[in-house]
Amino acid sequence: MIIEQGLKVPDTSGSIGLGQGNRVNDDYRRSRVRWLDRVTEQWSPLAAKMEHAFRRSNHAAFGFDLGYFHEIQFTEYDAKYEGKYDWHEDIFWVSNKSTCSHRKLSMVVQLTDPAQYTGGDLELKEQPPEKSKLRSQGTVIVFPSFLEHRVTPVTVGKRYSLVSWYEGPPFR
Numbered sequence: 001m002i003i004e005q006g007l008k009v010p011d012t013s014g015s016i017g018l019g020q021g022n023r024v025n026d027d028y029r030r031s032r033v034r035w036l037d038r039v040t041e042q043w044s045p046l047a048a049k050m051e052h053a054f055r056r057s058n059h060a061a062f063g064f065d066l067g068y069f070h071e072i073q074f075t076e077y078d079a080k081y082e083g084k085y086d087w088h089e090d091i092f093w094v095s096n097k098s099t100c101s102h103r104k105l106s107m108v109v110q111l112t113d114p115a116q117y118t119g120g121d122l123e124l125k126e127q128p129p130e131k132s133k134l135r136s137q138g139t140v141i142v143f144p145s146f147l148e149h150r151v152t153p154v155t156v157g158k159r160y161s162l163v164s165w166y167e168g169p170p171f172r
Contacts, residue, residue: 001047003111004158006074009034014075014085025069029085031151036072037160042064046162047072054166057142064104064144064172077120077151077159084153087125090145090165101167103145108138109162124149129161 013024014031038047052067058064077083090106110124114135120136122141125148134141145148145165 001147002074002108002162005042006034006036006160009036009074010028011091013153016088016098022031024118028088030077030081030083030153031085032076032078032083034076036074037144038069038072040150041054043072050109050164051166053140054107055163058105058166061142062144064166064168066104066168068101068165068167070103070167071157071168072161075163076159077117077154077161079117079119079156079158082153083120083151083154083159085151087148089148102170103165104168104171105142105146106147107140107142107162107166109163110135112158113137117159118155119152119155120159121152122149122161145163 011032011034014029014033015024016029017023020048029134036046038044047069050072054069055066058066062127077085108124114137121131123131124143129141151159
C-alpha cells in the first residue's frame with residue numbers, strides 16, 4: 001500500500017548536499033524521490049510509527065538530544081538507470097553551529113520484497129548488519145546520521161524504501 005500510494009506523489013531526481021548546496025549528480029546518486037508530507041491525514045499514521053521507532057531506538061541505543069522529526073522521503077532505485085547512492089553521511093558538519101539543527105539519526109525502511117530486485121544493497125561502513133537482514137521487506141534500521149552508508153547499484157528490478165531523519169541541536 002505504501003508503494004502504491006507513494007508512487008502517486010510527484011517525483012524528482014535525488015540530489016546531494018543540503019540547503020543551498022542541493023544538486024543532482026548522476027555519477028554519485030541516481031534515484032527518484034517523492035516527499036511524503038508527514039502531517040497530512042494520509043501519511044500521519046505512518047509518520048507516527050516512524051517517530052515512535054526513532055524514539056525507541058534513541059532511548060535503547062544512542063541517547064541523543066533530539067528535537068525535530070524530518071519529512072519522509074519515498075525513494076526509488078531502478079535498474080533502468082542503475083539506481084544507486086555512493087558512500088555518504090546524512091549530516092552536514094560545516095555549518096553555523098550556533099543556529100543550526102543537525103541530523104542526529106537516520107532511518108531506512110525497506111519496502112520491496114528482496115526477490116523483486118538484484119543489487120540495491122544498503123551498506124553501512126561501521127559495524128554493518130548482515131545484508132540479508134537489511135534486505136528483508138519491512139526491515140527498519142536506525143543509525144547515527146554521521147555513519148557512512150550507501151546503496152549499491154540496482155541491476156535488476158526496482159527497490160523502494162522510506163528514508164527519514166531526526167534532528168537536534170549540534171553535537172557537543
